[in-house]
Every structure is written in structure tokens, then in C-alpha cells.
Amino acid sequence: MNVEDTLKKMLEAAAAAAQIHWNDFRTFAEQEFRNLAEAGAQLEADYVADVAEAELQQDPTERDEAKRKAKLRADLAFENLRLASEGVLTATKADAKIAAQDAINAAIGVLQDAINKSVGVALL
């Protein structure tokens, strides 16, 4: 078995396996953060409009109730954006682990093949 050649092939296999995940991870994270940022801007605009509309209420009780509802829906929606941002992070962290896993396994596969080829039987 040519150790240098095997090592080179192992590194190439590992890099190729990791690269596939990296490309996918980057596209996904970019798109998701863009969507969440746009939704955040819209929520802010909606909240400002809701409060302005509440201010138009003549009855103080109704005005306060409209403001309370505007705050509640904004709070809940922003909480969901926070959960979603953390979700993107969770998914991308898992991507990194999967990429590392596949890179190592690809390298092991190359080494197994090289050893089996060297001894002439499927030893491993």
C-alpha cells in the first residue's frame, strides 16, 4: 500500500464529502436569515400601524385593549422569529456535524479499500 497516495485520496474524499454539505448549508442559512429579517421588518411595521389605529379609539378602555392586543401579537410573533432563528442555528450546527461525520467516514472508506487491496482479500 502506498501510504502517501492513500493519505492524499483520504483527504480528497473527506474534502469532497464535507464540501457537498458546506454548499448546501450556506445557501440554506443565507435564505432563512433573509426571510426572518424581512418578516421582522414587517412585524415592526404592523405593530406601529396597530398602535396608531388604537390611538384613534375614542373610548379609553377600547383604546387600551387595542394596544394590549397589538403588543401581545407582536410579542408572540417576535418570539416565533427568535425560535426560528435558533432553529436555523440548530440545523446548521447539525450540518457541520454531519459534514465532519461524512468526511471521516469517506476517509475511512478509502483506507479500508487500500488495505483490502494491499492484502488481496476483503479483510476489513
Place this chain on the structure above:
Amino acid sequence: MTNRGQIRARPFTAGVLFLPLLLAGCAVIFVSSYDEVTDQQIQDAAKKTEALIGDVLVNRTSYNQDAKDYQEIDGALGALEMRASNYQKNEAEIDLIQKLRAAMRNLQRIHKEIGPFRQAEAEGVRSLFRSLIHHELSKKRSAGLGGPTQ
């Protein structure tokens, strides 16, 4: 050690590092393997949730009209969480499902206590479904690369 010695030592070290894995005869697993049933159930829950969101956004349906759908979606996600917790090294999937259930409850609360939710208010739930589907696709891709499968 001389330079030549160092050059020889490097492949040797790599071999020593990989040898236990080879002798163990198994692949390295950092994230649990792809499960087709889980993937299908996530797709089903996403489809039902999208139908609900679409209905509320387009038809501005009342909470009472959709209450049963919320219940069914939460039930489906609960069953998914139960299945996901049976696999080791599946923390990411469990975490995403739990976040999704929390986000669905918040969306439901908007609908119930205030009225039909708006498009931007549904984005958190949609994004969490996309993250979960992305995670399943990564696992599936890993299985295609020779990674572990169920």
C-alpha cells in the same frame, strides 16, 4: 526527530488514528441516521400546517373553524417528537420539533385571542418547518454518501 522522520511519522500517526475505527468495523456517527418514516411524517405535518396558514391568510377563517386542525398538528408533532427521542444523537431533530410546537402554540394563541394571524406572523412556524426539512435532507444526503441508514 529529523525532517524525514517527521514526514514518515505523519502517515503513521494518521494510520494509528484511523486503525481503531477500521478494526471496530463501523462508521463514525455524530448525528442519528436518516429515517424515512420521520421524514414522511414531517412532510405530512408541513402540508397540513401550510393548508391551515393558507386558509387563515386567504379566507380569514375564525379560530373555531380551525381549532381541530391546530389540535391535529400538535398531535402529529407530539408523535414525531416521541419517535425522534427513540434515536441516539438526535438532539437537533428533537430541539427543532420542540421549537416548532412552541411556535405553533404562539400562532394558535394569536388566532384564538386576537384574530386571524398575518403572513409575517406565520413566518416563524414556516421557517422552523424549513429547518426541520433541511435537517432531514442533510441526513438523507449523508446516507447517500455512504453514511448510516436505518
